[in-house]
Amino acid sequence: MSLDRRTALKHLGGASTVALLAGCIGVQQQGSGGDQTNQSSGNGSQGGSNQSNSSSGSSGPSGSATAWYSLPEPEMPARKQAIKTFNQQSNHQISGADISDMEKKTTSAIPAGQGPQTFEWAHDWVGDYFQRGFVVDKSDSLSVNLDTFTSAAREAIQFKGNVVGLPHSAETVALIYNTDIVDEAPKTVSEMVDVMKDYHDPGKSQYGLSYPFDPYFTSGWLQAFGGYYFDVNKNPTLGINTPECIRGLEFALDSFKPYMPSDPTYEPQAAVFAEGNAAFAINGPWYLATLNEKDVNYEVTTLPKPEGGEVNPYTGITMWYFSKGMSEENADTKAAREFIEWYVTNEDHLLSLAKKQGSIPILEELVGSNKLPAEVQAFSQMVERGTPMPTRPRVNKVWSAMETALIKAFNGDATAKAALNGAAKTARSNWN
Template identity: 40%
Template structure:
């Protein structure tokens, strides 16, 4: 996943200050037990409340901190220096990449430390947190991007891309600051659904092959280029989300992390699965949000290990918390009990339907070499600096050179 995705999620007025909760101190010099988070404002508030409830219930202490920069880069720097967190929150796509690192190690195998049975989670979630038999975290939600629509501007969500284009045409007026769509469309994570709509994959994890230059992906890019025509000139996250929040566009394509923020900004927000393209459902990448167990736990005090693993168990198996996350943030439950018994909201059902159409992000370390060349290719196409087929051919060549 593009490492900038979560960093930019706080476009709606900036991040609320995090109240650091006092913790003990480990011999490794890290204030502990420490968890790094980079969350949207509404998510952050609920996480703080959950930590406070856990502390009161257990008597254990946990410090929640922002990393002070790009989470990916901060982890890469801090853990080798012995200053990293004991846990962090991110989607599952980093598991393989960090699990194969040996000098230094970045992840901790908590197989012998957790009490929860992994069968408590869905099969996809169980698989996401493991690598070569090691348990490197615990999962709490599934997510993907799908279609938001302003119910005061759109009566019914479009079922096909052609229907969506017809509606966007009615609203698109850039000269007056109005657009058909809010969509960070040059980010491969956001663009994945349309790029893969015809059955192609950016990366074939089974065959360990780069396939972004396949005929199917090129056909998908043609559909994506249709949407390029209806978004603001700056495809960056912040420039995109603000036009939907200010009710200057009828549609947005975004993830559940924005649901709480958008419900505060837009009076009537609807969520639907993405429209079909020539009868094909867009195959968006989906991610499993999880608590990672950092290698900093290997030498941590017992209280720190207990607090980190205990909170992850408590949070991910607490059905009330899981359902609150679904209601407040559109998180799709991965706790089997919640999936089986819950009466999910229409918004969460829409995200769940889109997850069913999508594919899990590859966890193989090779995927790290895919994101940047594809984003650069999409940016060139968006800026009309290169034709679509040529851009994907160039991206594929650059990726293969890196591998």
């Protein structure tokens, strides 16, 4: 199991609840939120690039390819426009399909030869999917120099020297606060707790904090006091039940749980801030597209400092994977590759996503740029302070064990120590 943050977000998109998309989608077939555009007239707002690349001047036979992604509803228009713009500029055709359960669909469709040429997800699947033959190395056929991207992004898309995709943005969590409730951003957790205490009143549907309590979102605190989930440079590599991680979980439970809604899962937590009923939220850049559609005045800042520690959240790189459907060098593979290269290097498009959706660019030319909005700069600072999710195949067996443990600890069904000891036992059992 991986962390399906984007699937959960579908429930929060638009002006009202958006149902999850369902049903199997095969290669060259559209999903409920899919998009297939031809070279009709009209210019898209995402068009034009500060960098020229092969897609706009492609030659040779035209190809067609399918791109899978999983997006909250507010992000769909920009994705459809991007595909439309590429199709207008290229002799190739890309069909987009929005997928409700990316892990389930990719692990079933790709081995059966029914998967897409490319799909979008965070980099934590790189090692697992490469070893299982779901993605392929295309390092010998790329037109993009990997030095175009940050060092973290370059490392994230590779496994043992194999380049299995190209990156386009970073992600992590930061602190978001309602400016109608909070006067200024807290610098320490203690200051944040003081504000939460004053505002929190569940009887009036007021909460101090909106915070999904899962392994990704809580990683900053569990790793704040020297702990780690999985470290390839340490022995043992699994660290989820070290004293340092246990301390981090105890800190998170003591500091944040009293001011949160009683259900720790993503949807009820994220909804209260989006509805204007929480002082703070801890969430990622993908959440901003939803907030921008709501009547909430907010600002984004870095996570506050815990006493005696340094917050250290996991970070991710969102990338377009080279699926097994790109194994053979043909026109369809070329279509997919040129679309990916165009998407990840088009500065105008990436800046537009940063301004409208909070997307964090990882192009060296844009990182730290004053062209980026303040909220994106805050997320970028958290990316720099955080730790990239490991790409080792074993890591995917840790997430589900951790998710169960955190819910048990949050609900009071186990102490932090007992919950994390149980997670470690389960993870090691999964490995075997």
